[in-house]
Amino acid sequence: MIGEHVTDVIENTRMHLIVQAGKSETADLQFLRGNLLVANRMPIIENNEIIGAIGIIVFRDLADWKSMNSHINELLTNPIFKEEWKSTEGVKYSINNLIGNSRKIEELKTRIKRVAMGDISVLIRGESGTGKEIIAHSIHQLSGRSEKTFVKVNCGSIPEHLIESELFGYEEGAFTGAKKGGKIGKFQLADGGTIFLDEIGDMPLHMQVKLLRVLQEKEYEAVGSLYPKKINVRVIAATNRPLEKLIEQKQFREDLFYRINAVQLFTPPLRDRTEDIPLLLEYLLKRSTAKIGKRVTSIHPEVLSLIEQYDWPGNIRELENVIDAGVHFSSNEEIRMTDIPEYLKNYKLKTQEKNLKEILEETEKKIIENALKRFNFDKNRAAEALGIGNSTLYDKIKKHQISGQYS
Structure with a gap:
């Protein structure tokens, strides 16, 4: 290579331009051997004279960069950096809110980090109260869209006749009572960012068709609009319903299922990771006392034993409600049997009566x-x-x- 011009040796190089201009370039993209890489370039100066240039490959390809970006975003959600980190609009949780060190939770966290790096659609499945929304927030925060908007939509809470205008907005005069100037929908709000469709199994069939078009064509039509609009949004969906059975019953479209089901993440129920209960109790007790404003520092062994025996059909949400009730009704710094909800006390009595x-x-x-x-x-x-x-x-x-x- 000695004696050859740099442009004949390195594909798409800018090294000769660095020598000419004498200015550095930081984190510049370069296409080399079929990959986009990230490089820094700087002039070599001796006695105020430019005698050459040096280039350093920072990331060998964009996958390396995305991996580092995901790692840094995870670090920024750590409480240590909380004061330095500005929360993204719409995001309340991070991967640090997935409390537990059981094998199932560690595996779930690993999968979240891997999935977050791309733009692939994700379907989160699990029972009610297991933390599906936390996973959706975590994926957004660890992704390349983390500085854009995160929008949550609960498909089961919006009346069927309003869901189209809520998701896609409407034009002025689209219907009687429409606001002057129209209204933007949730998808437009999430443009460039992430939209989280919670309880997607409750979405009406006619809206499933329109959602499928958004996913396939990357465009949508507002109510009353004559032309479609392009959209750049990542879709994360969640459900606690058996979508496969809904497909058999013609209540959920099979083609939409395969669109949103590119990657599945399962949230384990609390009864399948009881080893995480001590960490969860510590976390929930601190949060509850801060919220309610009472000093409660411990849980009586009898209550702990009951918590470990109970099935928790409502999962972490139910456990959180029990701790909140215990803190609220406690008369000292310890949650005792007299402080917990009646149905748990009755569960203990029934258990004791069994042979x-x-x-x-x-x-x-x-x-x-x-x-x-x-x-x-x-x-x-x-x-x-x-x-x-x-x-x-x-x-x-x-x-x-x-x-x-x-x-």
């Missing part, structure tokens, strides 16, 4: 249900993991009346 056979049967049923869930309802694998035969497993499913997806 050994009932307790064993309930435990067996829970173990079988958890095994079936762990292996996506594959009975052969579940039976193998439980160390029982297939016929035995079928008998126990029938005995315990385990229905739904288990059948």
